[in-house]
Amino acid sequence: MPVRVDKWLWAVRAYKTRSDAADACRNDRVRINGSYTKPSREVKEGDEVSFRRGTVTYTYRITALVSNRQPARSVPDYIENITPQEELDKLNVPRETVFISRDRGTGRPTKKERREIDNLMEDISYLAGWEDD
Numbered sequence: 001m002p003v004r005v006d007k008w009l010w011a012v013r014a015y016k017t018r019s020d021a022a023d024a025c026r027n028d029r030v031r032i033n034g035s036y037t038k039p040s041r042e043v044k045e046g047d048e049v050s051f052r053r054g055t056v057t058y059t060y061r062i063t064a065l066v067s068n069r070q071p072a073r074s075v076p077d078y079i080e081n082i083t084p085q086e087e088l089d090k091l092n093v094p095r096e097t098v099f100i101s102r103d104r105g106t107g108r109p110t111k112k113e114r115r116e117i118d119n120l121m122e123d124i125s126y127l128a129g130w131e132d133d
Contacts, residue, residue: 001065001067002042002043002044002065003042003043003065003066003067004039004040004041004042004043005021005025005030005032005037005039005040005041005042005043005049006018006021006022006025006039006040007021007067008043008049008062008065008066008067009021009024009030009049009051010069011066011067011068011069011070011078012060012066012070012075012078012079013069013070013072013075014051014053014058014060021039022039024051024052025037025038025039025041026038026039029051029052029053030049030050030051030052031049031050031051032047032048032049032050033047033048034048034050043062043065044062044065045062045063045064045065046061046062047061047062048060048061048062048082049061049062055090056083056087056088056090056091057083057087058081058083058087059081059082059083059084059087060079060080060081060082060083061079061080061082062078062079063077063078063079063080064077064078065078066078
């Protein structure tokens with residue numbers, strides 16, 4: 001039973017909708033055995049499917065064909081994850097560089113805290129001689 005690559009990607013929950021999977025194929029984000037593919041290409045057991053989501057390129061080997069959307073717990077029955085560790089490490093990089101941890105409730109200042117900050121800045125500028133003329 002042949003299965004289209006866009007339908008297979010949707011069935012194993014690689015993409016949320018089948019049209020998202022088809023768009024990924026059209027935009028050269030999906031490869032089968034190393035070559036770019038169209039959404040209508042049929043996959044078979046043993047094929048290696050790579051697809052890019054964000055900065056990470058995931059690679060899976062097809063162990064069984066499926067055309068209907070599967071529950072998340074049964075997806076490992078149909079695919080084998082062979083994604084290199086270097087690609088998975090890319091998932092942690094943005095959190096380390098972009099996100100700065102902070103204590104809960106220490107986000108934006110309240111109106112009262114903002115007034116206190118403004119008053120403090122005025123006092124500092126007055127003492128430093130930075131007054132506006």
